Amino acid sequence: xxVYISDTSxxxxxxxxFEQISSQILKGELQSGFMLPSIRGAAKELRVSVxxxxxxxxxxERNGFIYTKVGKGCFVANLTExxxxxxxxxxxxxxxxxxxxxxxxxxxxxxxIIELVRKLY
Amino acid sequence: xxVYISDTSxxxxxxxxFEQISSQILKGELQSGFMLPSIRGAAKELRVSVxxxxxxxxxxERNGFIYTKVGKGCFVANLTExxxxxxxxxxxxxxxxxxxxxxxxxxxxxxxIIELVRKLY
DNA sequence: TATACTGTATATGAACAATATACACGCTTG
DNA sequence: CAAGCGTGTATATTGTTCATATACAGTATA
Numbered sequence: 156x157x158v159y160i161s162d163t164s165x166x167x168x169x170x171x172x173f174e175q176i177s178s179q180i181l182k183g184e185l186q187s188g189f190m191l192p193s194i195r196g197a198a199k200e201l202r203v204s205v206x207x208x209x210x211x212x213x214x215x216e217r218n219g220f221i222y223t224k225v226g227k228g229c230f231v232a233n234l235t236e237x238x239x240x241x242x243x244x245x246x247x248x249x250x251x252x253x254x255x256x257x258x259x260x261x262x263x264x265x266x267x268i269i270e271l272v273r274k275l276y
Numbered sequence: 277x278x279v280y281i282s283d284t285s286x287x288x289x290x291x292x293x294f295e296q297i298s299s300q301i302l303k304g305e306l307q308s309g310f311m312l313p314s315i316r317g318a319a320k321e322l323r324v325s326v327x328x329x330x331x332x333x334x335x336x337e338r339n340g341f342i343y344t345k346v347g348k349g350c351f352v353a354n355l356t357e358x359x360x361x362x363x364x365x366x367x368x369x370x371x372x373x374x375x376x377x378x379x380x381x382x383x384x385x386x387x388x389i390i391e392l393v394r395k396l397y
Numbered sequence: 398t399a400t401a402c403t404g405t406a407t408a409t410g411a412a413c414a415a416t417a418t419a420c421a422c423g424c425t426t427g
Numbered sequence: 428c429a430a431g432c433g434t435g436t437a438t439a440t441t442g443t444t445c446a447t448a449t450a451c452a453g454t455a456t457a
Contacts, residue, residue, distance in 0.1 A: 167414060174381070182383045193434060204416045209435075226423035226434045247382055251392050254375045260295070261368055262303045265397040269390050271372050276386040288445060314403060325447045330404075347403045347454035 156185060156192065160201055168203055172211035180220050180231055181243045189231040191221060277306060277313065281322055289324055293332035301341050301352055302364045310352040312342060 158175045160168055179185045191197075194212060198205045212229050215221045219242075223229050234242075258268050279296045281289055300306045312318075315333060319326045333350050336342045340363075344350050355363075379389050 169414080178381050178383075194436095195434080205435090206417085207415060210414085212435090223435070224423090225421080225436080228434060243382065247379070247384065248392070248396065250375075250378065251389075251396055254371075255393070255396055257371065258368070260299050261364065262299075263368065265393060268372075268393055268397070271369070272376070272386065272389055272393070275369065275372055275376055276389070290445080315405095316403080326404090327448085328446060331445085333404090344404070345454090346405075346452080349403060 156189075158197075158201070160203070168207050169210040169214065172197075172201075172208065173214045176211070176215060177218065177220050180234075181239055181246075183239065185231050187231050187233045191229040191231070193228060277310075279318075279322070281324070289328050290331040290335065293318075293322075293329065294335045297332070297336060298339065298341050301355075302360055302367075304360065306352050308352050308354045312350040312352070314349060 156176070156179070158172055160171055164171060166174075176185070176191070191212065192200065194205055194208045197208045201208070212221065212223070216223055216229070219234070220232055221229050222232050255268070263271075277297070277300070279293055281292055285292060287295075297306070297312070312333065313321065315326055315329045318329045322329070333342065333344070337344055337350070340353055340355070342350050343353050376389070384392075
């Protein structure tokens with residue numbers, strides 16, 4: 156498993172970790188039963204506090220991505236292919252919807268947006 | 277001039293105001309020299325603190341959208357059509373670039389994104 | 398010059414991000 | 428079975444951000 160922290164990002168560290176790991180799970184890169192790095196291990200590796208990592212892992216658990224066994228570790232939850240696709244679609248459509256709101260407010264039409272996607276992708 | 281505050285939005289109030297007003301200026305709905313509502317007036321109207329409005333107006337000034345005359349009011353800056361287009365393109369491309377980063381991290385391809393735009397627009 | 402508008406500055410509180418440090422659970426092993 | 432080392436957990440603290448009320452200062456004008 157690989158994660159990194161961006162110092163320039165305005166997002167909180169725990170959220171960066173949450174997003175990276177959840178997307179890896181959604182893409183199938185981390186499979187059911189995989190044991191995440193220990194909270195202490197990850198904290199040392201990333202040079203952040205134990206609490207910050209814990210908060211990210213907590214968030215993952217609250218969203219059903221992982222489960223915790225006290226004294227043992229944290230593991231990727233058992234999610235079917237279908238569960239994953241559903242979650243992924245929900246998340247993406249929600250974000251896309253917000254993005255489009257913004258673009259609309261800026262006066263962009265559908266065609267403008269598509270053109271920009273083609274240009275910048 | 278018309279602005280709204282969303283209670284459900286996770287964005288801070290001052291930022292909501294900043295975004296709405298700056299986009300209205302960029303779209304040409306608010307023209308050079310237009311006097312913004314007074315800080316007190318807007319605060320009363322929107323039922324928020326004077327400070328919150330001031331912060332939004334400050335942000336607008338720092339970004340060159342308006343200028344302030346103490347004791348008189350705040351006015352939309354003198355920006356040419358060209359200035360406006362430049363600003364708008366910068367802002368939109370920067371946001372789009374971030375959005376695309378996210379979609380890429382979620383494993384979406386260009387075609388997927390375009391399809392979603394068409395579906396949700 | 399009084400007063401009724403403008404914007405500004407100060408002090409305060411609540412919520413949040415991140416931290417260090419001490420605590421509790423569960424294996425393994427002498 | 429107790430020691431020790433690995434897990435995750437809880438508490439108390441610090442600094443920052445969002446939002447507030449309230450008092451201050453500039454400008455026009457009746």
